[in-house]
Structures are given as C-alpha cells and as structure tokens.
Amino acid sequence: xxSVRVRFAPSPxxxxxxxxxxxxxFNWLFARRHSGVFVLRIEDTDAARSxxxxxxxxxxxxxxxxxxxxxxxIKGGAYGPYYQSQxxxxxxxxxxxxxxxxxxxxxxxxxxxxxxxxxxxxxxGQNIRYDxxxxxxxxxxxxAFKDEGRVPVIRFKSxxxxxxxVEDLVRGTVKFDNITQVDDFVIFKSDGMPTYNFAVVVDxxxxxxxxxxxxxxxxxxxxxxxxxxxxxxxxxxxxAHIPMILGPDKSLLSKRHGATSVTQFYDxxxxxxxxxxxxxxxxxxxxxxxxxFSIPELIEKFSLERVSKNPAVFDIQKLEWMNGVYIRxxxxxxxxxxxxxxxxxxxxxxxxxxxxxxEYALRILRxxxxxxxxxxxxxxxxxxxxxxxxxxxxxxxxKILTKPQTEEILTYVYDVVKDAQALDEATLKPQFQVALExxxxxxxxxxxxxxxxVTGTNVSPGIYDVLxxxxxxxxxxxxxxxxxxLKERELM
Numbered sequence: 001x002x003s004v005r006v007r008f009a010p011s012p013x014x015x016x017x018x019x020x021x022x023x024x025x026f027n028w029l030f031a032r033r034h035s036g037v038f039v040l041r042i043e044d045t046d047a048a049r050s051x052x053x054x055x056x057x058x059x060x061x062x063x064x065x066x067x068x069x070x071x072x073x074i075k076g077g078a079y080g081p082y083y084q085s086q087x088x089x090x091x092x093x094x095x096x097x098x099x100x101x102x103x104x105x106x107x108x109x110x111x112x113x114x115x116x117x118x119x120x121x122x123x124x125g126q127n128i129r130y131d132x133x134x135x136x137x138x139x140x141x142x143x144a145f146k147d148e149g150r151v152p153v154i155r156f157k158s159x160x161x162x163x164x165x166v167e168d169l170v171r172g173t174v175k176f177d178n179i180t181q182v183d184d185f186v187i188f189k190s191d192g193m194p195t196y197n198f199a200v201v202v203d204x205x206x207x208x209x210x211x212x213x214x215x216x217x218x219x220x221x222x223x224x225x226x227x228x229x230x231x232x233x234x235x236x237x238x239x240a241h242i243p244m245i246l247g248p249d250k251s252l253l254s255k256r257h258g259a260t261s262v263t264q265f266y267d268x269x270x271x272x273x274x275x276x277x278x279x280x281x282x283x284x285x286x287x288x289x290x291x292x293f294s295i296p297e298l299i300e301k302f303s304l305e306r307v308s309k310n311p312a313v314f315d316i317q318k319l320e321w322m323n324g325v326y327i328r329x330x331x332x333x334x335x336x337x338x339x340x341x342x343x344x345x346x347x348x349x350x351x352x353x354x355x356x357x358x359e360y361a362l363r364i365l366r367x368x369x370x371x372x373x374x375x376x377x378x379x380x381x382x383x384x385x386x387x388x389x390x391x392x393x394x395x396x397x398x399k400i401l402t403k404p405q406t407e408e409i410l411t412y413v414y415d416v417v418k419d420a421q422a423l424d425e426a427t428l429k430p431q432f433q434v435a436l437e438x439x440x441x442x443x444x445x446x447x448x449x450x451x452x453x454v455t456g457t458n459v460s461p462g463i464y465d466v467l468x469x470x471x472x473x474x475x476x477x478x479x480x481x482x483x484x485x486l487k488e489r490e491l492m
Contacts, residue, residue, distance in 0.1 A: 004031055005039065006030055006209060008023060008038070008039070008067075009200065010043065010058050011042075011050065012057075013051070015057055015061075016058045016062070016261060018245055018262070018282075022282050022283070023213065024067050026307070037070045039070065040069035040072060041203060042081050043196070043199070044084055045194060057263060061261075061263060064262065066272055066295070069081065084203065087203070094198075095198070099154065105157060105184075106154060107130075107154070108152050109133070109134060117131060129184075130184045130185070153186045153188060154186065155185065155186055155187065156185055157184055159182070163175045163176060163177055164223035164227060168219070169240040169305075170309060171241055176222075187228070197224045201225050205232070210237055211240060212237050216244060217244060243309060245283075253314050268374055268376050269342065269377065270319070271323055274322045274326040275319075278318070281312075320373045323373060324372065327369065332366060335369060336361060339361075343361070343378065343386075345379075348383075348386040364382050365378070388478070392485065393457050397452065400449055401453075405441070409441075410479055412438070417467070417479070424464060428464060428467065451463055451466070453479050
C-alpha cells in the first residue's frame with residue numbers, strides 16, 4: 001500500500017484521554033507501517049470550549065508518547081499542527097459551493113421552534129429529524145425572517161431516498177437509511193462557524209486523507225460525511241471505526257475508574273514505551289501469546305485487519321505489570337533520567353547534581369529497580385536514602401521494635417557498625433551470626449529491628465546493601481535516633 005495519509009484531529013477542550021491517545025496511536029502506527037503521512041489537526045472551532053492550554057496538553061501528551069506528525073505549518077523549525085480556526089475561509093467557500101449547487105440552504109428556524117417540533121415528533125412516535133420546512137423558502141420569506149433579526153444556519157440537503165453504505169475496514173458493510181437516519185443537518189452555525197461533520201470533510205478532502213481511523217462512536221456521523229464528499233465531488237476515504245474502551249465494569253471508561261488522561265499516567269510514572277505497548281493492545285492483537293512489543297515490532301505488525309469489532313476493557317493492573325516489565329529492562333542511566341524529575345519534585349535532588357550524588361542515586365536505583373511498578377514509586381521507596389528525619393510507620397514500630405531485647409539488639413548492632421571496617425555483607429554477617437547465639441534469635445529477628453531503625457519501615461532492599469549505601473556515620477546516627485524514640489515512648 002502506498003500514499004497512505006491519516007490524521008489525528010482532537011478538540012482542545014480538555015486533557016487527551018486514553019481513547020483519544022489510542023486513536024492517535026493506531027493512526028500513527030498505520031502511517032509508519034505503510035511509510036505514509038501522519039497529520040495532526042486541532043479542531044478548535046468551538047471557541048467557547050477550546051483553549052490554548054488544552055492544545056498544549058495534547059501536544060505534550062503526543063510528545064510523551066513519541067507520536068510525531070509529519071507536516072503542517074513550520075513553527076520554530078518544527079511542524080506545527082493544522083488549526084481549523086485558521087481555515088474558516090475554506091469552509092465558507094465550500095459551503096457556498098453547496099448552496100450554489102442546490103445541496104445546501106439557509107434555515108431560519110429558532111431553537112424554540114425546533115424543540116417544539118421535536119417534542120411533537122416524540123409525542124406522535126415519529127423519528128426525530130428536521131422537517132425541511134426552510135428548504136423551499138422564497139426570497140421574500142427570507143427577507144422577512146432577517147427583518148425579525150433571525151440569523152440563519154446553513155443545512156445540508158441530504159438524499160431523500162435510498163441508503164448510504166459505509167464500507168468499514170473493521171466493521172464491514174454498514175448501511176444507513178437516508179430517510180430515517182440522515183436528516184438535513186446543520187453544516188454552518190449562526191455564529192459563522194462550521195459544524196464538525198462539515199469541517200472534517202473539507203479538511204480530510206483537501207489534506208488528501210486516504211484512511212479515516214477513529215472511534216466507533218463516530219460511525220453514525222459517517223453517512224452524513226459520505227454524502228458531503230459526494231456532493232462536493234471529493235473522493236471518499238476508507239473508514240475504519242475502532243472499538244470503544246470500557247472500564248472493568250464494562251461501562252464506558254471514565255474518571256470514576258481512576259486515571260484516564262495521558263497527563264495523569266505521565267505524572268504517575270508510566271513509561272511511554274509501556275503506555276504505547278498497552279494502548280496498542282486495546283482493540284488490536286497480533287496473536288494470543290505475545291503481549292510485549294517494541295515500537296519497531298508494533299510498526300511492523302500493526303494492521304487494521306487485526307482490529308477487533310468488540311469493545312476493549314482497560315485493565316489498570318495489566319498496565320502496571322507491563323510498566324514494571326519495562327522499568328526492569330531500562331538501562332540504569334535511562335532509569336535515572338526518568339526518575340530524576342520525581343526526585344527533584346520531592347526535594348531529594350537539586351538542579352545541579354554532583355558526580356558523587358549521581359553515583360549515589362544510581363546505586364539506589366540499582367537496588368530499587370526490580371521493585372518499581374511506577375517510576376513515581378521511586379520517591380517513597382527511596383525516601384530514607386535521602387532524608388534522615390524519615391517517619392516511622394507506627395504499626396511497624398508496634399510490631400517489631402516493642403519486642404523484648406530490641407534495645408539490646410540495637411546497642412549490639414551499633415557497636416558492630418562502629419567498629420566495622422566496612423558495612424558489606426562479608427564484614428557484617430559473621431558479627432550478626434554471633435548475635436543470633438547471644439540473643440537466642442533467628443536472623444529475621446535481628447534484621448527487622450535494624451531495618452526499621454535505619455529506614456522507618458520493614459520493607460527495603462537487602463539490609464547489607466542498605467547499610468552500605470547509607471554509610472557508617474548515617475547508620476549510627478539513625479540507630480541513636482531510634483533508641484531515643486523508643487526511650488521517649490517508654491516515658492509516655
């Protein structure tokens with residue numbers, strides 16, 4: 001297949017959500033698979049709801065996911081997206097062409113009049129559709145309406161018989177009855193802005209889009225758009241309507257299911273590679289055995305023939321698992337780069353990092369890498385490595401540090417550490433073995449009080465690695481701090 005041109009056309013009215021990101025990804029993969037062109041178009045004709053901030057969120061989200069686009073106005077040396085708000089003259093030009101050819105007309109009906117007719121149609125059990133009463137207005141009637149101060153919309157004159165067929169690459173042939181399912185819909189609003197169904201056709205035609213890949217919530221719009229293509233003499237692109245994304249309860253994915261925007265997933269520490277891999281599997285699959293795909297593999301294997309007709313279920317636990325897989329495979333230097341913003345935000349690291357501090361951070365990551373599901377977890381899991389006044393988890397103190405002999409054990413460990421030449425396993429383990437006989441305990445009964453004393457929690461990397469990373473001075477200070485805390489508790 002050659003000369004493939006696809007587009008992603010979001011409205012800048014909020015965050016880029018999972019469904020939109022998956023649509024962008026499928027378009028991008030299809031373009032890359034066929035050495036085609038991926039166009040980004042911002043559909044910002046809804047002036048009341050579109051914002052520059054929302055546009056930037058979309059651009060940032062696409063950059064995070066690595067979904068680069070291939071053409072558009074040059075801005076700052078790079079392609080900017082197309083903006084519908086900068087193409088209004090084009091829409092007016094083609095609306096005029098439809099008027100002149102008799103396929104569009106001015107409608108002066110007020111919202112109240114339209115609502116009243118809808119209520120009458122409902123009451124009589126009729127299909128809700130525009131009744132076409134402005135289709136044959138005389139010039140005198142139009143002037144009278146204008147004298148009343150009415151500002152017309154422009155309606156498309158839909159076909160009055162037969163059916164419109166959508167040959168969909170995912171869903172197969174879908175037919176729509178032109179009488180009951182396609183009425184004379186508005187293509188230009190009274191405020192001078194085009195409607196979605198009209199502007200999208202003009203843009204896709206002029207941008208020579210060959211394949212329209214979008215969510216199947218747009219399927220009902222397609223017969224209207226096909227009729228506009230044909231009325232303007234434009235070639236009709238191929239359509240592929242991909243399945244909706246549902247939450248675990250099989251309802252449409254929404255905020256009540258947790259994070260749904262790409263920005264939230266970025267903030268929580270999901271790697272772009274994991275997000276792209278997981279999103280690709282929402283409605284598409286290569287086979288039943290493979291779930292981990294590199295970007296080059298996705299580009300090589302992606303096809304619309306393998307897109308399902310059935311809704312996809314968003315499973316946050318599977319995404320977390322996949323993210324953990326990708327984190328464990330990251331080279332340590334790359335993991336440092338993605339962890340760095342989280343550490344800086346927490347105040348653990350400054351903008352300027354010395355070579356010694358970076359080496360310390362890399363050693364911490366080496367110990368924590370296998371434990372991370374989200375990059376954001378690195379903050380809580382590493383806190384005690386950076387902060388000396390770490391909190392003690394009360395339930396852990398009660399469970400571990402209130403046992404008999406705890407104070408004696410900590411005193412023994414303090415003396416061992418103080419005299420040790422190094423805090424590695426080879427040096428400390430023989431001394432700890434002595435403690436087992438001295439106190440009549442098992443190794444876990446020795447290690448856990450030490451761990452809680454120097455970290456505030458009972459979960460950490462291996463204790464010898466923790467002690468070696470912290471160093472003698474900090475370990476001794478932490479044992480002293482813990483002993484003081486225990487004495488204070490005794491006095492209360």
